[in-house]
Amino acid sequence: MSTFTTRPEIAGTFGVVTSTHWIASAVGMSILERGGNAFDAAVATGFALQIVEPNLNGPGGDMPAVIYSTAKDKVEVICGQGPAPAKATIDHYKSVGVDLIPGSGLLATVIPGAFDAWMLMLRDYGTMSVREVLEPAIHYAEHGHPMLPRVADTIAGLAGFFRADWPTSAEVWLPGGSAPAPRSLFRNPALAQTWKRLLREAESASGREQQIERARDTFYRGFIAEAIDGFFRDAELRDGNDLESINKGVLSGDDLAGYSATVEPPQSYDYHGWTVCKTGPWGQGPVLLQALALLKGFDIASLDPAGPEFIHLSVEAMKLAYADREIYYGDPAFADIPMDHLLSDAYNAERRQLISDRASHDLRPGTVPGYEDQLARTMAVIEAAGISKTGVYEPTMAHLAEQSHAEFLAAEKPGDTVHIDVIDRWGNMVSTTPSGGWLQSSPSIPGLGFQMNSRAQMFWLTEGLPTSLAPGKRPRTTLTPSLALFEGRPCFAFGTPGGDQQDQWQLPFFLRVAHHGLNLQEAIDLPLFHTTHFPASFYPRQRQPGHIMVEKNVGTATLDVLRQLGHSIEEAEPWSVGRLTGARREADGILKAAATPRLMQAYAIGR
Template sequence: MSDFTTRPEIAGTFGVVASTHWIASAVGMRILERGGNAFDAAVATGFALQIVEPHLNGPGGDMPAIVYSVARDKVEVICGQGPAPAAATLDRYRAEGLDLIPGSGLLATVVPGAFDAWMLMLRDYGSMSLRDVLEPAIHYAEHGHPLLPRVAETIAGLADFFRAEWPSSAAAWLPGGAAPAAHSLFRNPVLAETWKRLLREAESASGREAQIQKARDTFYRGFIAEAVDGFFRTAELKDGHQLEGRHGGVLAGDDLAAYSASVEAPQTYDYHGWTLCKTGPWGQGPVLLQALALLKGFDLAALDPAGPEFIHLVVEAMKLAYADREIYYGDPAFAEVPMAQLLSDDYNDQRRGLISERASLELRPGALPGYEDQLARTMAVIEAAGISQTGVYEPTMAHLAEKPEVEAPGDTVHIDVIDRWGNMVSTTPSGGWLQSSPTIPGLGFQMNSRAQMFWLTEGLPTSLAPGKRPRTTLTPSLALFEGRPAFVFGTPGGDQQDQWQLPFFLRVVHHGLNLQEAIDLPLFHTTHFPASFYPRQRQPGHIMIEETVGPSALEALRQRGHSVEEAEPWSVGRLTGARREADGVLKAAATPRLMQAYAVGR
């Protein structure tokens, strides 16, 4: 294997920040340089990403984070995934003539959770003031930032739709009535004023924590909530998936007023000296743990980390893990999710026997006693959603340009931070995409479209219900090595997030690659299982893989029965990661793909 990498693995002792945009990474490093900790840096980076990647996340979105606090000496999950509104009943949506919740428009919205989660992180784990962490985002919103070509393409593709159907979005994203050019200086003065007003109101309170709490009240019970409530009470707009007519939403001010982010213990799995920490089954995170439980029965260290046998085993394990996600995962407050059984040795020893030399073309969830009706109901819903004949690519940046107009998906961003004290953050903010929901007049940002992950069939863990969290795809990672917090990583990419994180983790664990080497190797994923995003279809036996894996590997995978789709070089995945060694040395890396992500540190 060549020693060449696309960029160096960053190494130092003071602090490291990796994110999906270089400006945001620099913002986070600035916070560390000013004496802030990893949590302060993550919050500032997150707000900056809302400005510079508005097609991938925004203030009306959602955010899970996995954190390690030295002061608390434990790993915790901060859940910023908002639930379905009180009026989001099956009857209400069925009355619209729906069998699936659309992927855009007002009906796709749940309570925005990201802002409260950021504030919780800042108040309870951080050390700096609200002004300290918000000022960089305000600066770039007010004074401008160079517009990413993909943002410009997204806006241009939707310009006519915005003008005709979403006038508030036209006002926000078509300055002077025209789509902005790539690399031009782009401003969002309305959002800048929103944050400045929120700051003014927050700073009317006395003390850091009181000001942060005042900001939470302002967003969820003050002028921001009032603007959201007023818009949703009156707006009836066309959504992006060509439903007949125009539709109102169900989100209300009372839903925002009742919401608060929460903290919970992570779901964990021990693997070759490592303990991997993920969200609970209200997200897809445990699929990575299930895949590890299956793969621990194979000698992966003996395999080429970019070879066809390695790729085959990883893909086949993921097919089984994701099949179980479809049947069993959901908000544990509403459904009993049998995670202990799904991660048990007995269960995975039996499931491992399903992995053969041939690619599976079947969706094969495990059959657990007591869940027979749930299994049958879910499989019927999946069958009704159907097989994609044209390709189903839920949010992956590599395919944004290929989406039809008005159905352009969003994606996600990711942040990893480790400070000199050993505090760690891995977080994957998303939602509030400029292309998937109309801009709220007077605020300068959009709501999310996460409700599309609910089914409109009764009796499933992911059936729509008021107050229930949708089964999000957002899945940051934190790993301990021999009990010591050591590694944070993640990626945008919808259902692909854990599929890209798995080979990254395995290549570090089994093959001794540094972070940049592991990121640079060819990536792959499958759409064998149903997508979490509208229209919820699947492609049995499919693999998308970067052609840089080589002709012989591609042919070997085809010989095993995989339906191989070759991706262009450097087009799949947006991984970043950061690591802390036992001696305190910090390391970080970011993908060169799409030429946006950057790791910084010293």
């Protein structure tokens, strides 16, 4: 029996592209049509998303990708998560009166990693030139694109703040002094000129790879780095979290000059014939693997994939996995992260016993031998951060919160993320979740048309933790693309924006595909849910014990059962939670793709 879906699952043999904006997906497909591979298409799609979703990502942001290259025949992770600047020390932040790193402004900035990661992908895995992948983004920046209502609303809410406190942002986002109207044609001529100048400098070198290297130099050691360095050296601005606080940033040209993106092995876990590949514990990706390790002991296939027991087990597993994230995850270059123990059968058999037929309201990290002191110190920091009484909303869900101020401050309009999945006819695959550099996160750099990230807010200003602020350390990002193999065959790229909710939405999506035989669109269209039971990664780092937000089209019967099990239910409107996309390659070579109908902008394209 066929199931109604909001749109078809795309199927073909030539190539598929799915992303969180229809223009970006079309750009990626155009690259495939011109003979590019999945990596070329992902890069072009990524730069296009910086133009059409500037409240969700930008050139000053970050980018992790999980990729499969047929040439190398292995899954790898490209890490474009920039680390903390050399002057970003706990002592410095406390000396300027900061106890919790703000969610926006100059102090929240780490080194921008996205551009170098895109160039690394293009150089080592792609086939096209810098010009070919940048030209679509330049077109939309120069000639305009229809501004999404959500972007226009974000700018309108910040217009007064920009005029008063971030005048460089007003120049970019308030053309002619006014906020752009929803769906109006919007241009970013400054960014178009930045990319055009970068192209001229890149093309002064001969050869594709040499031009890519020149582009990297131009961004991190040329005129772009010089503009960023000059701005951070002189600017003293309000960060948006505190009406009285005026701060200088710590990022410098030397920080940019020494940065380069890296390639590393994925963290993976085997589950019912699948091998799921994620970033390492410098991201939150392994929480999905931990949740699968816990759920391996339950008969998930026998459950209704939108029923109360399915939701209950998924949420309770995530509570345990995210509790461990808070204690143990961080940059492995700076801390010993016990991932092998956290994913072991013995550890998860013990942890699984904590999942009962009652909702937990306690934060229950596991105890790893040798880490008892770290556990106690981190729990003390979390308790000091407090518990929300008004609601914790990750960026995609912020539109559901009741706003208590007539004028938004920058920190009250958090940014979010975008996602891209691409599979080409040769079987190359990309899953990537670019983010940061939001128009509302940091003041625009004069003359460049873009702004920096605010990823430093994910550090704690307490010594001795895996997530303690330190120069050169990567923040524990929430960005978590996924790539899965079935019986050893790479076949499934998927992901979503959504801050701490990314793996929470990916878990039911994956389980519905792996256990229930649903196609990608059917699995995406079913009601979604998530919890804010654990501490948020974003300022002000609060949590809501026992909370679940559930799309109410699961039905009143399911909601009633969840309440009886002890969950604190927050009903979300239908079609309002999550922004999943996915692409799949079957054993016979058929390619499939799907995109969420939620927010009415993601799109899958293929043939």
